Amino acid sequence: HLPHRRGGPFRWALIAGLLLILLLAALHLFAPATVAAAVLLPAVYLLYLYEVEVYADEPWLLIGATMVAGGVLGFVFTQVVGSAASALDLTGDSNGAFALQAIAIPIVGQLLMLAGPLALYVLRGRYREPLDGLTFGAASALGFSLATELTTLWPLLGGPLVATGDSVDWGLRLLRLGVLVALVNASTTGLITAAVWLQRYDRRRSERAWEAGVPATALVAAGAQVLLATVTVVLPELGIQVLVWVLAALALTLYVRQVIHQALLAEGSVREIGxxxxxxxxxxxxxxxxxxxxxxxxxxxxxxxxxxxxxx
Structure with missing residues (x-):
């Protein structure tokens, strides 16, 4: 039930961006491919919001601030996690390293992606519609994902323009790190924030439609993050990792559609036939x-x- 007007160009832009990433990787232009992978989803997301005029009469400052806040938290988080992972590698603590990568990083990262939207929830009560929560949550997650990827791969960006390495391996790696991680993060964060906003907007519908409630969405989001992190750590085959991430992203997208449907029903319930x-x-x-x-x-x-x- 979402507006589909002018949606085609954005789908083609996303496909073109994916092909560009693979082409750059095939040409061993890994640094430009990394930048393209990192900015693809945030750029398409912002252009879509602008084109469909979701906030035609509202300031864009809050969306930008939410994305920037997510980016700052992502940068700091990556620095701290990198230091902790290095310390565990030096001590040879494999159990601690697994707990850090498979449990601590996804859970803490998810909480940080929620920080900006929840601050708006408290400080800007005028943005009370569930779709506002979804918009702010996705913006925060995309900013967080952009910062974490660029921080992690920063040494590559400072290297030679034409690098050595397996182009297929790098293509798959960048698709996971740049596109799939951002899509999953935006989905899980948007799920929770939409549910939080829906609970305030229409508590009865939030309780009746349990799949769109805060407990269910939080459980799915946390479970997806931990599961995907565990798969990434346990399975060394990059192709299998990417396949699992693709399937998870598709499943989360379908779940987001269901939550959006409940949000639209709640927002539409205040409007009788006019x-x-x-x-x-x-x-x-x-x-x-x-x-x-x-x-x-x-x-x-x-x-x-x-x-x-x-x-x-």
Whole structure:
């Protein structure tokens, strides 16, 4: 039920970005490929928000601040984790290293990605719709992922333009580190923040639709992060790692769609059938309802400027 107008170019942009990463890796241009992998999803995300005018009449400062805050936390987190991992390697503590990489890093990282959005939840109560929570959560996670990847691979960026190494290995590695990690982080963080916002917006629906509640989304998010981190540590085969990450990203995306559906139902519940007005998606003049009877787009997912004056 989300707006699908002008969505095609963004899908093609994402595909083109993935192909560019693989092409650069095939040409042994690993540093440019790393930059492309790191900025692909954040750039497409921000362009999408701008194009569909999600915040046409709202300041972009909060989204930018949330992404920057996630980036700062990601940079500091990577520095601290790197020092801890080095210390464990020196002592030969394999059990401690496993606990750090498979449990501590994914859990603490997830909590840090939630810090910025939850601060907005407390300090900016006017942004109370569940889709606001999803937007802020994804922005924070993408900023965090961007910073962690660039910090981890910074030595590579300072190396020669044309590097040596297995191009297939680097292509798969960058797809996981740059694209799949960012997608999973955005999904898990957006799940939790959307559920938190939904609980405040419509507590009864949040309790009735248990799959969109805070306990369920938090459990899925934490479980996915720990599972994927464990797979990455235990399975040495990079191709299998990427396959598992792809399957997990697809599953999380489907779950996000379900949570968004419940959020749209909650936001649409405050609107009864109203007078005829142009649908912001298909532009047909239809009665003001939760979902357009012509194209099926949710009125709650339209830009705020197009919803002004339609709320009962």
């Amino acid at each position: 007078p005829a007005a142009p649908c912001p998606e298909c532009h047909h003049v239809v009665p003001t309802m939760r979902f357009c009877p012509n194209c099926g787009a949710a009125r709650a997912a339209a830009p705020r400027s197009s919803r002004m004056g339609t709320v009962a």
